[in-house]
Amino acid sequence: MTALTPDEPLQAFDDQTWRDVVAAMDRTYSELVDYQERLEAQNRELDEMRQFMGSVLSSISELLIVVDRTLTIERTGGAFSAILGLETALEPDTPLGALLDAKADTVLRGVITEAMRDRRPRVVEVGFLTPDGPTPLEVSVSPRLDQRGRSQGVVLVGRPLGELRNAYRELEASHTALQNAQAQLVQHEKLASLGRLVAGVAHELNNPISFVYANTHALEKYTRRFETYFDAVQAGKSRPELVALRDELKLDRTVKNLRGAIDGAKDGAERVRDIVEDLRRLSADGSGEKVRFDVVQTARTAADWVVRGTKTPVRIAVYGAEQACAIGNPGHVQQIVMNLVQNAIDALADTTDPLVTLSAKEHEGKAVLQVTDNGPGISNTDATAIFDPFFTTKPVGKGTGLGLSISQKIAQENGGTLTLARTGPDGSCFELSLPAGDPE
Ligand SMILES: Nc1ncnc2c1ncn2[C@@H]1O[C@H](COP(=O)(O)OP(=O)(O)O)[C@@H](O)[C@H]1O
Ligand SMILES: [Mg+2]
Structure with a gap:
């Protein structure tokens, strides 16, 4: 152009x-x-x-270090400065070794080399230098790869072990506290059963003792009459006078009553003796000795004691076999039945005409006892949990939720089972099955 x-x-x-x-x-x-x-x-x-990325990196509570293949620090993040107690930023191209003492450097270097070689993460415990001396960290070492899968270095994520150890210690402490609380609850349940037992026994003893007392009272009165009569005889009263006195003191009837009073006092004393015998058997628990015993008799005694110890007016009915022999520890079985009857009575609080039925049978080498109530029953959800320790629907202070779980354990220790046989709006039935013993 x-x-x-x-x-x-x-x-x-x-x-x-x-x-x-x-x-x-x-x-x-x-x-x-x-x-x-x-x-x-x-x-x-x-x-x-x-x-x-910056906000994510800085919000990580662990220490984060990115190093290249030559173990030069490329980037740091997370709680890096806080954990290592650094007040100023690192100089560019600081080697990783500057953060470690010689021994830790060798260890970490070895682990990083391995991780880069086989491209697999590792976890190692190393001490990092801080102004307060070496701080042990649990460090995970993950290889960092480029797009073609070549190793570019590693990412280190470290967590102070002190914190972990503290957390572990706290966990231990709360675990121990929990165990103590559980032990206390078990103790509480034991005391509660003991309380029920004592209440029942006290009630049971009260009857024959007042019987003995009333009869001794009568005997005293009769004795006074005879003394008066003998005094008159001694004083040389005339025959007609003595006849009149005899009438006045109703001595003929008194002689007849005397026998009755003595029998009554004896009966009462015998009843007391029987109760003490029952108690002795119950406290023979610890021996773990297995004997042949009648489940019906044991269940009756247990139910009587519970009923006598409660204010709820509840009827106890006994059906089925008159005797069912089992092998086991009668004291244990008594404790189970007391728990079952107590639960039944608790459930019957709002039932008109409350009734607890005991029925026993011997069946396929087992002595089976059913404790049935006509209470409101147990919901399906609750039914799956009632044998769990500490499951209770009762208010604090009333239930510990241990009765059934302990009873089940005792049944198992005696080679038997304790199950909820059925439940519904008409009531619940628990079944205790024990190895049968041949009747003597
Ligand atoms: N006969 C029963 N009728 C209704 N509910 C029952 C009966 N027996 C047990 N339960 C339920 O099972 C729960 C657990 O019983 P248990 O282990 O003896 O503990 P606790 O009596 O201390 O609550 C009770 O809280 C109650 O809800
Ligand atoms: Mg209970």
Whole structure:
């Protein structure tokens, strides 16, 4: 193209050419603007991504170190400064070894080399240097790979072991506290059963004792009459006088009553003796000795004691076999039946005409005892949990939730089972099954 001189008219481009040039410039300009906008958008995304990564990295409570293949620190994050007690940022290109003593450096270097070689993470315990001396950290070492899967270095994530150890200690402490609380509850349940037993026994003893007492009282009265009569005889009273006195003192009837009073006192004393005998058998528990005994008799005694110890007026009915012989520890079985009857009585609080039925049978080498009540029954959900320790639907202070679980355990120790045989709106039935003993 020849250069234009100022005095030559602008003839070189016609109008069309100018229009093309302008259009081309417009296009280029708008492409540039597009490009600029795309760049800006990408920049914004990058910025957001960087902020996001930064916030994630700094919110990690562990110490985070990224090192390259030469073990030079590329980046740190998480609680890096806080854990290592650093007040200023690291110099660029600080080697990892600067954070460790010589021994820890050797250990960590070895682990990192292995992790980079087989591209598998490792966990190692190493001490990092801090102003307060070496702090042990549990460090996980994960290899860092590029897009083609080549090893680029590793990422180290460290957690102070002191914290872990503290957490473990706290866990231990609360575990011990829990165990103590459980032991206390078990103790409480034992005391509660003992309380029920004592209440029942006290009630049971009260009857024959007052019987003995009333009869001794009568005997005393009779004795006074005879003394009066003998005094008159001694004083040499005349026969008609003595006959009159004998009538007045009702001595003929008194002689007859005397026998009755003596028998009554003897009966009462014998009843007391029987109760003491029952108690002795119950406390023979610890021996773990197994004997042959009648489940019906044992269940009756147990139920009587519970009923006598409660204020709820409840009827006890006994059906089925008159005797069912089992082998086991009668004291244990008595304790189980007392628990079952107590539960039944608790459940019967709002039932009109409350009734607890005991029925026994011998069946396929087992002595089976059922304790049934006509209470409100147990819901399906509760039924799955009643044998769990500490499951109770009773208010605090009333139930410990241990009765059934302990009873079940005792049944098992005696080679038997304790189950909920059935339950419904008409009541519940618990079944205790024990190895049968041949009757003597
Ligand atoms: N005969 C029964 N009728 C209704 N519910 C019962 C009966 N026996 C046991 N339960 C339920 O089983 C729960 C657990 O019983 P238990 O282990 O003896 O503990 P606790 O009597 O201390 O609550 C009771 O709280 C009650 O909800
Ligand atoms: Mg109970």
